[in-house]
Amino acid sequence: MNTKYRASLASLLLLLLLCSTVFSASNDGLIRIGLKKKKLDQSNRLAGRFDSKEPAKLRAPTRKYYLNGHLGNSEDASKTAEIHYGTGAISGFFSQDHVKLGDLAVKNQDFIEATREPSITFLAAKFDGILGLGFQEISVGNAVPVWYNMVDQGLVQEPVFSFWLNRNIEGEEGGEIVFGGVDSDHYNGEHTYVPVTQKGYWQFDLDDVLVGGETTGFCGDGCSAIADSGTSLLAGPTTVVTQINHAIGASGIVSQECKTVVAQYGKTILDMLVTESVLDESKDKTSDGVHDAMCTACEMAVVWMANQLRRNQTEEQILDYVNQLCDRLPSPNGESAVDCSSLSSMPDVSFTIGGQVFDLAPEQYVLKVGEGVAAQCISGFIALDVPPPRGPLWILGDVFMGRYHTVFDYGNSRVGFAEAA
DSSP: OOTTTEESSSSOOEEEEEEEOEEEOOOSEEEEEEEEEOOHHHHHHHHHTTSSSSSSSSOOOOOEEEEEOOSSSOEEEEEEEEEEEEEEEEEEEEEEEEEEETTTEEEEEEEEEEEEEHHHHHOOOOSSSSESSSGGSSSSSOOOOOOHHHHTTOOSSSEEEEEEOOOOOOOOOEEEEESOOOOOEEEEEEEEEEEEEBTTTTEEEEOEEEEEEEOOSSSOOOEEEOTTTTOEEEEEEEEHHHHHHHTTOOOBOOHHHHHHHHHHHHHHHHHHHHOOOOOOOHHTTGGOOOOOOHHHHHHEEEEEEHHHHHTTHHHHHHHHHHHHHHOOBBBBTTOOOEEEEGGGSSSSSEEEETTEEEOOOOHHHHEEESGGGGOOESSSSSEEEOTTOOEEEEEEEEHHHEEEEEEEEEETTTEEEEEHH
16 A cells, blocks of 8 residues: 555544554454553653544543554545544545455455645554444445454454553553454453343443432433443543533532532522423523523523432532533543542442443542652543434543443444453
């Protein structure tokens, strides 16, 4: 392939960044692709702050995972393409060629040759392209994803692939992606499987989000989530991320709209919650002349207050708590800092999936950037508000997948999680 182009294989999400690694095929028929990890420097961190129309694939991970792929001499096509990511965009044209992963050759694979990468994200990044493992429903130009071709061409034993990400900072091995099944050495116990509810991303139902074992009260009507190795952190609705920020002492921004709602409507909302009539009323605030930001703040206040009412808090305690949350809204343009010395006092944050509770300890959801006295700690949670009907939506990225071995069962259209070994 002409080296002036950078390859981006069609079909987005579940992103793997291309670099040096190790491949192996074993007697059990599994295709193991070793991942290497790389700490990000300050330029990489800065790159993640630009061109962020949706803050899913950005912010400050302490490491990224890479694999090596190879494209042959491509047959260029005239069809143009453009892809928008969470941290920028590329444009170029479609080509078709063989894709080689170690000794595994995927024939006649459509991909995009990027000729323009205007974002600073791509200028700072040390990778050649993106290998997408999502469903064809979200591939650019309805191109057939590489995973589909691997299955159709009989290159894998089972239509399953799985991820093990090594979160041991001292370990040299970054992890492993296994095509064709799962490696029992990568997990403990049994997997909890849930069906894919909407094809495109690997999307499934999320039962609840807990902080310190207590429900956040946001998923009463159900929530959705996707598992995504291309997202470094954990992205979720502002309402819940704000509650987490408050619980772990993370920095935030002050929302005057939120404070105004509490001051002007707080007691009214509480009264209406008691009579269980507040939900419809909160959605109609715009008709009362309250602008969109105020309406959003009102809806968040409803969730926060209802959650505190369930804990039998007094009116004074509830209003004080909500006012504190108004001071902790996550910044839409950056990550939230936490005190590195306070990890022992922070609560667990848990996700209930398929009736099983998956805990994350502070050491697992707080990321340390830098060394020594210059080290900084940041929350592994960022805000992302996806509107209905697609949302509310959680994105369980590397912070979650590093803790829990993840199986993507294409044949049975389901996702599985088990404690990583």
